[in-house]
Amino acid sequence: MSSPSNASSVPSPTGLRTWLHRGDLAVFRSVAGRHWPGAGPVLPRLSRSADHGLLWFGAAAGMAVLGGSARARRAALRGVVSLAVASAAINTVGKGAVRRERPVLDAVPVIRRLTRQPFTTSFPSGHAASAAAFATGVALESKGWGAAVAPLALAVAASRVYTGVHYPSDVLAGAALGIGAAFALRGVVPTRGQLPAPGRPPAHAPALPGGRGLVVVVNQESGSATATASLVRDSLPLAEVVECAPGELSAELEKAAGRGRALGICGGDGTVNGAAAVAAAHRVPLAVFPGGTLNHFAYDLGIETVDDVCAALAAGDAVRVDLGRFRPGPDGPTGAPGYFLNAFSLGAYPELVRTREHWAPRIGGWPAGVVAALHVLRGDRPLEAELQGERRPLWLLFVGNGLFRRVGPAPGRRHNLADGLLDVRAVHGGRTPGLRLLAAAVAGPLTRSPVHAAVRLRRVRIAGLTPGTPYAYDGEVAHSQKELVIDKLPEVLTVYCPMPV
Structure with missing residues (x-):
């Protein structure tokens, strides 16, 4: 039989909750009573902007439009879906499991308080969960974009204590749930980095550092091809870059394949299709610069940016690829096959x-x-x-x-x-x-x-x-x-x- 002294050394569940609440309250009052230079006009507005995930939807739209790469678009999409998973978990399970009342606002300066006070329970913080889920989801797909949005996510989480609508433990629990939601989503839908590398039978191709011996043909009307062509010129100063209209594409490809050690193409999948047929016929290696609305072929090879192609050209890294064929081709029975x-x-x-x-x-x-x-x-x-x-x-x-x-x-x-x-x-x-x-x-x-x-x-x-x-x-x-x-x-x-x- 245990002695009274041993029994009293183990805190009861009620005592543990009381101890945690006192600690929470002490930190909350410390934050409320401290002056935070520069935070007054920023954090309350930031907290309001994150209502209903609007801040994060705007960030995702900006990443998708201005990011300029498939990686940025994937990161934006994963961030939004991670946020949706976290929000669903918080609203269906989290808020109902622990019905904690919101903090009393007496200690919080009036200038910090939100105009519209939340009416849901306090634990856990939905804003912190959404912020953490979005930032984690973005980081799992793109470390660079993750580093860019992480400070914003931290500021939103901190704003919930600063404005007096949550205790610190509410925010920490919400952030943990948000991170967990992002990783749970990754378990169902792996990131591009988790997927196995495509089968890649290696091929011999000449190394062309700086683009020496490469002729790049650019379809001026393909998606972002013109902007990509500018990056190609900067990254490969020794390459020859030829921009042309779609009607001139076939002729320019034939000329380029005949005078270069390798043929480069900048455009979408339809443009790359024409270049592939010419490269295969002339037996020259092909360098694909994704510059169209859709770039399925390039992305399936792991080519997402101009830098990816430049690295392969400098090292002479290349693979062999199958070419689909259909007969008769677009020109009818007397014409060439289609590919x-x-x-x-x-x-x-x-x-x-x-x-x-x-x-x-x-x-x-x-x-x-x-x-x-x-x-x-x-x-x-x-x-x-x-x-x-x-x-x-x-x-x-x-x-x-x-x-x-x-x-x-x-x-x-x-x-x-x-x-x-x-x-x-x-x-x-x-x-x-x-x-x-x-x-x-x-x-x-x-x-x-x-x-x-x-x-x-x-x-x-x-x-x-x-x-x-x-x-x-x-x-x-x-x-x-x-x-x-x-x-x-x-x-x-x-x-x-x-x-x-």
Whole structure:
């Protein structure tokens, strides 16, 4: 039997809570009674600006627009989603678990107090949770952007004690929950750094420090290509940079491939597609500078910035890549085959591309994409075609150059661009195209269902098409003959690419 002295040495739960509350209150009063030079006009406004996450949504928008890279956009998106996860946890569980009253404001100077006092319980701090979740989510994707937003997150968390709406422990608990939410999200949706490096069969390519021997062709009308071209000139002073209009692109690529040791291209996926075909035909390595609205091929190779390409050029680091092929090509049976680096598709997607391009010059790229999606989902008639000898109605036929993998709900990404395989996915016809396309979007690769099928093949034959049926390849739209044959040219293309460290 324990002695009375031993029993009294262990604090009861009630005593522990009392001790913690006294400590909390002491720190709170110390903050309230101290003069903080410069904080008076800043922290209360900062605290109000973070209401409902508005400060963080604005920061994310700024990062996405001004960041100028896919990494910045990913960081912004991860920060916002982390904030949403933390906010959901706080509002559904946290606030109801501990019904702690807000601090008494007597000790807080009137000038610091918020005009509108919160009416929810005090523990934990939702503002601190949102700030910590956003900053942590951003940092997990981009250390640079994380360092930029961390001071702002700390200031918002501190403002909640400074304005008297939370005890210090409320803020610490909220911050811990926010950080936990960001890491929990990373467990479901890995960051780009967590994903395995793509399969990269190494290739021989000449080292071109400073860009010596490199001719870069720039499509003036591709996304951010003109701004990227300026960075290329600064980073590779020995390279020759040629800017041209889309109508001159093919001729300039042929000239550049004939006079340089390597061919450079600056533009989006459609522009890179044309350069890849020329580089493969001339057997010269290709340097891809992402400068379009979408840069799927470059990003799948780990190329996100001009610096990535410059490092690969200086070291002579390159990989071999498969080139998808379809016959007949855009010029008909008598013309050259068509090629694709990313994907070939029939059905809903070509219509989406065509509608988006029609509206983009008038209302902008993103709104045009929304209009195009709504237009496609209203479609009432699937495509009729014979696929691998079996005739069937199809809402969508997708043929990817390499297997597109997905981790959780994250967008698809290829881990191997030289696997020799085609990722073939079909959405079967029916009365509900919207639901069927959505089911195909969330289904994993290589699955079968009543509405969706996915297989890996080396060759695809599509017959029984109505002449003039639109198809899309790397974002470009053309029109088919009665039959199409799709296959691959394995490892025919050499691309400069930074090696994983």
